[in-house]
Amino acid sequence: MIIRKGECSVYYVKNERNGEEITDPRLNLAIEYYLLNEIHLDEPILLFYINEPSIIIGKNQNAYEEVNRDYVEQNNIHVVRRFSGGGAVYHDFGNLSFCFITKDDGDSFRNFSKFTEPVITALHKIGVEGAELKGRNDLLINGQKFSGNAMYSKNGRMTAHGTIMFDSEIDAVVKALKPKKEKLESKGIKSVRSRVTNIKPFMSDEFQFMNTKQFRERLLLNIFEVDSVEEVKEFKLTEKDWDKIEEFSKQYTGNWEWNYGKSPDFDIERSQRFAIGSIDVKLNVEKGIIQDIKIYGDFFGLGEISDVEEKLTGIKYEAKTISAAFDEIDIKKYFGDITREELVHLIY
DSSP, X not given: OOOOTTOOOSEEEOOXXXXXXXXXXXXXXXXXXXXXXXXXXXXXXXXXXXXXXEEEEOTTSOHHHHBOHHHHHHTTOEEEEOSSOSOXXXXXXXXXXXXXXXXXXXXXXXXXXXHHHHHHHHHHTTTOTTOEEETTTEEEETTEEEEXXXXXXETTEEEEEEEEESSOOHHHHHHHBOOOHHHHHHTTOSOHHHHBOOXXXXXXXXXXXXXXXXXXXXXXXXXXXXXXXXXXXXXXXXXXXXXXXXXXXXHTTTOHHHHXXXXXXXXXXXXXXXXXXXXEEEEEEETTEEEEEEEEESOOOSSOHHHHHHHHTTSXXXXXXXXXXXXXXXXXXXXXXXXXXXXXXXXX
């Protein structure tokens, strides 16, 4: 995604209602989904937001296994499930989230470089010269992560969104999240603390005075290559828009069932990390038949993983039958670049 000076090729949306900025993650994520589904402009949309302390989990993750529930409850931290895949991320007032919403051209899903390039270029301009995209979806500096990114596609439209740890509370990040040992080992690191960093220390001296909101404005000016925010083309949300955003939040992002969901007991649990991310499979098998199956993970897929679960429910728990079921599933669509054999081996 390229933004050129003098060509207002992107609309910017402020997450403000009646002049007040929204910091509730349940509403900010609802804004994203509303813009994706209801607002069809002639150009892509850019949204920035700053959330109060919260953990945003991927669509296919098991909330109970991703967060430190005691710490989260004691510190009144929101847990909100987004509509995109990927892993859990911690937000607070020192974190800036960005979101690009555009048409799905059929060639952009999982292409994180396309959407992070404007952000990386903007960061380079304020001294964060080592910022780069590494691995599947992370932005790093000196080998440490400061941004995680995810994508979601529906009805010919897609959103690509990510975080920027500007001046977050690192201790809270460490205490709130529970990354799996396999994930840390796959990245050659020993702890979350050694894995993540804020970018403020890497910025040029002239920008060290900034708070998160000032940093957001500077990033906006750099992305659009303009001298003042008045030059940025803006789409403004109306009260009618806000009513629909609130409706969506009540149904999904502000709904406990959506964010946590039920976590039934399973008698078989299998987990493995692949190049596409982690996949966790939990099953109940009675008399050799799969009675119930749930698939979790931080992989990036299109479609509903429940489609896959439905295909695997009610069949024999044997490699041959499971393999035959996967013949009827577009594996790349739902999981990414993984083979049928790898999935069968994981499940059985």
